[in-house]
Amino acid sequence: MTPSPRPTRGLTLGRAFGARIVVQPSTLVMLVLLALLFATSGGVELDRRTFTIGLVLALLLFVSVFLHELAHAATARAFKRDVSEIVLTLWGGHTAYDARGLTPLVSGVTSASGPVANLVIAGLAWLPIATGLLEPSLVQWLSGSVTVYGIVAWLAWANLVLAAFNALPGIPMDGGRVLEAIVWAVTGNRFRGMIVAAWGGRVVAVGVLMVGLSVPYLQGRTPDLFDIGWSLLIVAILWPAATQALRVARALDKRSAVTARALAVGAVALPFSVSVADARAAASAAGADEVVVLGADGAAAGHFPVALTEAVEEAARPSTGLQSVTMPLPRGAAVPIDADGDALVDALQEWWGRTDVWIAVDEGAIVGVVRLADAMKALQ
Missing domain, CATH: 3.10.580.10 (CBS-domain)
Structure with missing residues (x-):
């Protein structure tokens, strides 16, 4: 969440908190892929109805990601930081704001605001279910008619997962930036915090791989290509990002000693x-x-x-x-x-x-x- 050196290419949807809202073309590709994934989950046959339901779920997921990034932007503005962009990408999104003269408090609170926003959405979605306003009269997914109850329950669950995943203590997740801010505040050295959080990202990457491969065994089955593919895909995103952050932190730590x-x-x-x-x-x-x-x-x-x-x-x-x-x-x-x-x-x-x-x-x-x-x- 740092200022972009140049405007990100993509479709501009408007502005919020002074920032351009940008959707990259790859986001639309992911939207379709997720719609197909949701539409055919559980071995359901793909048709117009199931694809429409899958598209609704995919759109709800991307709206949740957007609100997550919007929370980052709103928090940065609350700290009187200029926000330049809110970008939705193939793998989620990022918010670019002025990080000059950054402090552990600003960095940590701004980073934590994203997962907190997803927790709030999850709570608001679950509230009508918990209070009985929505009844599970027909809790069937794509194999039958999908009710409002089912969609709202899925929205609550999806935001809970988004919050939990983004809170993991390693770069590039928001939890990694919070960990960086904590170490920075304790030691007075921002780059030491970055190094700790980058190593946290590597640990998280390995942990994701282990969980992705062990869960099928706990379910009494052998991991299939889907399980292995998704686990390796997430590791392929997290490990390089953490490694790059580690290199940058070491270089900046060396630079900070030059006066x-x-x-x-x-x-x-x-x-x-x-x-x-x-x-x-x-x-x-x-x-x-x-x-x-x-x-x-x-x-x-x-x-x-x-x-x-x-x-x-x-x-x-x-x-x-x-x-x-x-x-x-x-x-x-x-x-x-x-x-x-x-x-x-x-x-x-x-x-x-x-x-x-x-x-x-x-x-x-x-x-x-x-x-x-x-x-x-x-x-x-």
């Missing part, structure tokens, strides 16, 4: 009017390897490594101005000394090719110089 402070070379800021000899003395006193040259207005206008002054003859240094060794620096080429990996990536995108260094500042004071090449190497 401007760790990369900065010590620097001393001097006015443009001083001589090379004065600059060398000031840098030596400060233990700095770089000199930042200040313009007439006091802003950083250039820089040079102290080693570059070796090219100036010693006798000429007291009378040589800094313009002979200074390399120009664009206005604004600066980063906070505590800038982390994500901030450095953004700065690289903005400044690469325009300057070779940034000025590192701490509460407005120049404290060092960060070379873009060093930042690029550390972030790779």
